[in-house]
Amino acid sequence: MTSPLYRQPLLWLVALGFFMQTLDATILNTALPSIAASLGESPLRMESVVIAYLLTVALLMPASGWLADRFGTRRVYLAAILLFALGSLACAESRTLWQLVLARVLQGIGGAFLMPVGRLAVLRSFPGPQLLGAMSFVVMPGLIGPMLGPVLGGWLVEYASWHWIFLLNLPIGLLGAWAVRRYMPDFREPGQPGFDWVGFLLLGGGMVMLSLGLQGFGELGMGGAAAGLLMLGGLAGMVSYWLHAARTPHPLFALSLFQTQSFAVGLLGNLFARLGSGAMPFLLPLMLQLALGYSPLAAGLAMMPVALAAMASKTIVEQLLNRFGYQRLLTVNTVLVGLMIASFALLGQSTPTWWLAIQLALFGAVNSIQFTAMNTLTLKDLEGRGASGGNGLLSMTMQLSISLGVASAAAMLSAFQQHFGAGQTLAVFRATFVCVGLLGALAALIFAQLDEATRPPEKAAP
Template sequence: MPESSTAAAPLSPMRNKLLWLVSLGFFMQTLDSTIVNTALPAMARDMGESPLHMHSVIVAYSLAMAVLIPASGWLADRFGTRRVFMSAIGLFVLGSVLCALSPNLNLLVAARVIQGLGGALLLPVGRLAVLRAFPREQFIRAISFVAIPGLVGPLIGPTLGGWMVEFASWHWIFWVNVPVGLIGLLASARYMPAGENMQPRSFDLTGYVMLAGGMALVSLAVESMASGGVRSASALIMMVFGLACLSGYWLHALRKPEPLFAPELFTVRTLRVGLLGNLFSRLGSSAMPFMTPLVLQVSLGYSPMHAGMMMLPTVIGSMLTKPLVTRVIHRFGYREVLVTNTWVLALLIASFSFISPDVPVPLLIAQLGIFGAVNSLQFSAMNTVTLKDLLPHFASSGNSLLSMVQMLAMGMGVAAAGAVLAAFQAHFGMATAGDTLWAFRGTFIMMGLLTLAATLLFTQLPRQEQAGGSTAGPEQHG
C-alpha cells in the first residue's frame, strides 16, 4: 500500500526539535549504561577496592531504573511531561556530578541510584511526549528516529569510556553528562510540550511499594549471596521478603480495581512467556558487557581503551543482524528461533571460558561479533513476541512492564555474575592474573548455564507462530 501523503509529509520544525530533544535524553541514558563498564578497574584502583567487587556500580543504576519505570506514566500525567522530563534530566545531571565527586564505593553506588532514577524517566516520558505530539500515521516514523541513539550509545560507550580513563580520568565519564544535560534542560524548557492538562488516573501506591520493594530485595539478595558471613545470611532474609512482596503484589492486583498492571495482561500467553524468557535469558547476556572488559583488563592486561574497542565487534554484529530478524522469524517461527537461539547464546557465553592470553585477537574479535549477532536476534525476537498479541488498550502497560523486566534482568544478571565471580575468586584465590582468569572462566560457564534455563520457557510458545502484525517498537538495551 502506498504511503499516505500525511505520513510522507515532512515533520514540522517544532516537532522535529522535540524529536532531537527526546533522542538526546535517550542517548544520555543508553550511553551511561555502557560507558562505565571499561572504567571499573580504574575506579576500583582509586577507591582501594577489588575490580571484581565493582558490579554494584552497575546494579544500582539498573535497579533504580527498574523500580521507577512503573510510575513514569502516572508521574507524567500528574505533573506534566515537560516538568517530569526536566526533573529527569536534573536528577541525571545531579547523579553524574555526585558520581564524579564520590571518594569511595558506597557513595558512588548511592550517586548511581540518583542517576538511575533520572535515567528511568528519560525514555518513557520522552516517548509519551512524542506519542501525544504526533498524529498516529507519523508516530512510527518519529519513534524510529528516537530509537537511533539507542544504537549509537552502546556503540561508542565502551570505547569512549576507555579513552577517557586512559587519557584523562574515570571522573570524566560522569562530568561529560553535565554540559549535555544543561543543553537538554534549556531545550526542554523551550520545545517540550507542557502536558499539564492530562487527567491523571489513580495511582496504586500500595501495589507500587510491594512491586518495587520486591524487585529491590530480590536483586540485593542475589548480589549478597556470595559474600559469606552475615551478608550471606541477610541475603536469605531479603530473598524471602522480596518473594513475599512480589506474591503480595499479585494477590493485591487481583482485587484492586486499577492496579499498576492489570492481571488480564497475563492471560496473553505470548506476554507471559516473553516476560519470563526476557528475565531468564538476559541473566547471562546482561553480564557480558560487565565481565568482558573486566577480564580483558584484569586478567589479560589490556588497556582501558583497548578493552573498550574490543566491545565494538559485539555492537557491529548486533546492528548487522537487525535487518535479518523478521526474515528469520517468518521462515522458522518464534518458538523454533527462540529455543534454538537460546541454546546457541548459552554456548557462546560459556565459550568465553576458553579466553586466554594465547587466543589470537582475530579469533576473539570473531567470537565477540558472533555473540553480538546472536544476542541481537534473541532480544529482537523476545521483545516482539512479548508485545505482539496485546490489545491496543494494554499496549502501554505491556511496554512499561517489558521495560521494567529488561532493567531488572540487567541488574540481576550483573549481580549474579558478581556473586558467582566472588565465589570462584574465593575458591581460586587472587594471587596472580592466572588465578583471576580461572575465576572468570568458571563464571562464564555458570552464566551460560543460567541462560540455558530460558529454553524451558520458550518451548511453551505455539509452534510455527511467525512474525506479523505488530512489532515491539524501539528496543531498549537490545
C-alpha cells in the same frame, strides 16, 4: 498535537536524552577497574555501582507515565535531565564506593523517566502515519551509545581520568534542560485513576530485596542466612503484589496481561534470558583487563564488534521469524546465546585478537536477534491499554533482569575467587562464564512452551 515547527526539535531532544542514558549504561563498564583502584576497592566487587543505577531505573519506571500525566511532560522531563546531570556530578565527586553508589541512585532517578516520558511526548505529538519514522529516529542513539560507550570510557580512563565519564554528561544535560523549556510540549491527562502506591511498594520492595539478597552472597559480605532472608523477603513481596493486583480495580500492572500466552511467555523468557546476556557488558571488560592484560582503551575497542554485529543482525530478524516462527527461533537461539557466553571461557593469553573479534561479533549477532524476537513476541498481541501496561512491565522487567544478572555474575565471581584462591583470576572468570551461559540457556525451556503456530509479526520490534 504539537505544532509542526516544534516536532523536529522535539525528536532531537528526546534522542539526546536517550543517548545520555544508553551512553552512560555502557561507558562505565570499561572504567570499573580504574574506579576500583582509585577508591581502594577490589575490581571484582564493583557490581553495586552498576546495579544501583539499573535497579533504581527498574523501580521508578512504572511511575513515569502517571507522573507525566499528573505534572506534565515538560516538568517531569526537565526534572529527569537535571537529576541525571546532578547525579553525574555527584558520581564524579565521589570519594568512596558508597558515595558513588548513592550518586548512581540519584542518577538512576533521572534516568528512569528520560525514555518513557520522552517516548510519551513523541507519541502524543506525531500523527499515526508519522509515528513509526519518529520513533525510529529517537531509538537510533540507542544503537550508537553501546558502540561508542566502551571506547570512550576506555579512552577517558587512559588519557584523562574516570571522573570525566560522568562530567561529560553535564554540558549535555545543560543543553537538554534549555531545549526542554523551549521545545518540550506540556501534555497532561487529568482524570486518570489514582496511582497504585501499595502495588508499587510491594513490587518495588520485592525487587530491591531480591537484588540485595543476590549481592549479599557477593560484594556486600553478608552471611548466607541474611542474604537468604532478603531473597525470601523479595519473593514474598512479589507474591504479595500478585495477590494485591488480583483484587485492585486499577493495579500497577493488570494480571489480565498474562492471559495472553505470547505476553506471558515473552515476559518470563525476557526475565530469565537476560540473566545471562545482561551480565556480559559487566563481565567482558573486567576479564579483558584483569585476566588478559588489556588496557582500558583496548578493552573498549574490543567491544565494538558486539555493537556492530548487533546493528547488522537486526535486518534479518523478520526473515528468520517468517521462516522458523517464534517457538523454534527463540528456543534454538536462546541455547546459542548461552553457548556463546560459555565460549568466552576458552579465552586465554594466547588467544589472537582476530579470533576474539569473531567471537564477540557472533555473540553480538545472536544476542541482538534474541532481544528483537523476545520483545516483539511479548508485545505483538496486546492492544489498547494492555499495550501501554505491557510495554511498561516489559521495560521494568528488562532492567530488573539485567540487574539480577549482574548481581548473579558478581556472586559467582566471589564464590569462585574463594574456591580457586588468589592469583587464579583467569580460572575465576572461566568458571563464571560457563555458569552464566548455562543460566541464560535455561530460558530455552520457557520459549519451548510456545505454540508452534504462533504467527510472526508484520514488522519486528526494535
